[in-house]
Amino acid sequence: MTATPLPDTIADLLGVEGFLGEAVAMLLAAALVGTIMLTMTAFAGPWAKRKITASFTDRISVNRIGPWGLGTIIVDAVRLLSKELVIPEGVDRPAYDIAPIVLAGSALFAFAVIPMGSGIQLADPEVGLVFVFAMASIASLGLLMGGYASNNKYSLLGGLRAVAQNIAYEIPLVLTAASVVLFTGTLQLSEIVAIQQNTTLVTLAGVRIPAWFAFVNPFAFALFLVANLAEVGRNPFDTPEAPTEIVAGYQTEYSSAYFVLFYLGEFVHIFLGGAIIATLFLGGPGGPFLPGFVWFTIKIWAVYLFTQWCRSAIPRVRIDQLIGIGWKGMLVLSFANLVLTAAILGVTGI
Amino acid sequence: MNPWIAIGMLALVSVLIPVGMLSVSALIRPSVPEQGKRATYESAEVPTGDARLQFNTQYYMVALLFLVFDIETVLIFPWTVIYRDALAMEGVGLVEVLAPMLVFIGILVVGLAWAWRKGVVQWMRTPAHERRTTHE
Numbered sequence: 243m244t245a246t247p248l249p250d251t252i253a254d255l256l257g258v259e260g261f262l263g264e265a266v267a268m269l270l271a272a273a274l275v276g277t278i279m280l281t282m283t284a285f286a287g288p289w290a291k292r293k294i295t296a297s298f299t300d301r302i303s304v305n306r307i308g309p310w311g312l313g314t315i316i317v318d319a320v321r322l323l324s325k326e327l328v329i330p331e332g333v334d335r336p337a338y339d340i341a342p343i344v345l346a347g348s349a350l351f352a353f354a355v356i357p358m359g360s361g362i363q364l365a366d367p368e369v370g371l372v373f374v375f376a377m378a379s380i381a382s383l384g385l386l387m388g389g390y391a392s393n394n395k396y397s398l399l400g401g402l403r404a405v406a407q408n409i410a411y412e413i414p415l416v417l418t419a420a421s422v423v424l425f426t427g428t429l430q431l432s433e434i435v436a437i438q439q440n441t442t443l444v445t446l447a448g449v450r451i452p453a454w455f456a457f458v459n460p461f462a463f464a465l466f467l468v469a470n471l472a473e474v475g476r477n478p479f480d481t482p483e484a485p486t487e488i489v490a491g492y493q494t495e496y497s498s499a500y501f502v503l504f505y506l507g508e509f510v511h512i513f514l515g516g517a518i519i520a521t522l523f524l525g526g527p528g529g530p531f532l533p534g535f536v537w538f539t540i541k542i543w544a545v546y547l548f549t550q551w552c553r554s555a556i557p558r559v560r561i562d563q564l565i566g567i568g569w570k571g572m573l574v575l576s577f578a579n580l581v582l583t584a585a586i587l588g589v590t591g592i
Numbered sequence: 593m594n595p596w597i598a599i600g601m602l603a604l605v606s607v608l609i610p611v612g613m614l615s616v617s618a619l620i621r622p623s624v625p626e627q628g629k630r631a632t633y634e635s636a637e638v639p640t641g642d643a644r645l646q647f648n649t650q651y652y653m654v655a656l657l658f659l660v661f662d663i664e665t666v667l668i669f670p671w672t673v674i675y676r677d678a679l680a681m682e683g684v685g686l687v688e689v690l691a692p693m694l695v696f697i698g699i700l701v702v703g704l705a706w707a708w709r710k711g712v713v714q715w716m717r718t719p720a721h722e723r724r725t726t727h728e
Contacts, residue, residue, distance in 0.1 A: 265601075351606040364595075
């Protein structure tokens, strides 16, 4: 793992010094991280999502503009941004205007501490893991704001459902992450990655299998995947949007650029979930032959594919079932996972 | 330099990106006001009343439970960080490291079980549940 954070690398490249120079380097690094995530989202939202869903339902999907229909990304961006903005009567401003910014911004912001490999990590504070979870949960504030401020009954229901869902699955998510911290003994994300990469699980025919926590504790990995699906609000846990029940939930009254921001925020959030899973359970940017950043991209796209797969393959659960699964199932299982992991670690003394 | 300044820079960027998109959109989008266009969407029906109404949030008690468990995760994290170091220390046994946390989690689980029995941990008190509780 590289020890130098991205701002220092950029400062060295540009040859700038002093407080101002370093601040500029940090701004550039932050812009780079933001651009990387926006680019991935641009591929995921208008193009990959359609292609994946089309493959599952045996259709062709976008293929007219550019190779494999990739030109759709630009066309869609222009099309959505140039839509007329219709702001309905009686909305609660400025909450109505702030909600999309909160949603998209908070998801992007959390990438500040994610180690993306090849030296792309903006900052590496000791409380990295807690920071990521704190930022990821701000999104539900944005959803509630948007749902309430829209002055629409569908939106209100969607916003309230989003909060109910997020508080039900937040605790299993964090407790499962805590069971990983039991192994690592640190919350610093670069350390968590390094420990996974540098520990050998088994050596099969001369090939060293690193001790990724998905291999060490598959039960925690499965729990985390499910809780993460609920956190990003994808099937089977997409009740806050539930197109067949409440139109589009919290985003019913949003149009034009506001809708783009909601859409963008959701996809960045899915990638954030993927980045947390990759960092905690899949060895972050670690992998053979290819550079770290490529491996990181492969891993978070694998998680993205998983969410889209679930979207196509699994029916939605009802809201009361969802609360039941969260509080009576996931919470109990995550406590069991934490206690058992601690006990096994203590008894075997690994 | 302090890593939190870099994180602050990303906070700036992650506000500027949405605001930039909104500004670009404001420059290129049309505005065609028509009568009835701004009406609240209620599946093409004439809207009845607004959404500022008294609403049963269904999960008030669950939200209280969430607060308890959320604070509890904050207390669990420091323990997970020092767990292995504490085990490796001289003269510290497994019981001394693990037992206090087991007691702590045990108390919480008893609380959860009680709330569960009371029928708090669910979206809505269904008729079936009401029947079950009155027959007990």
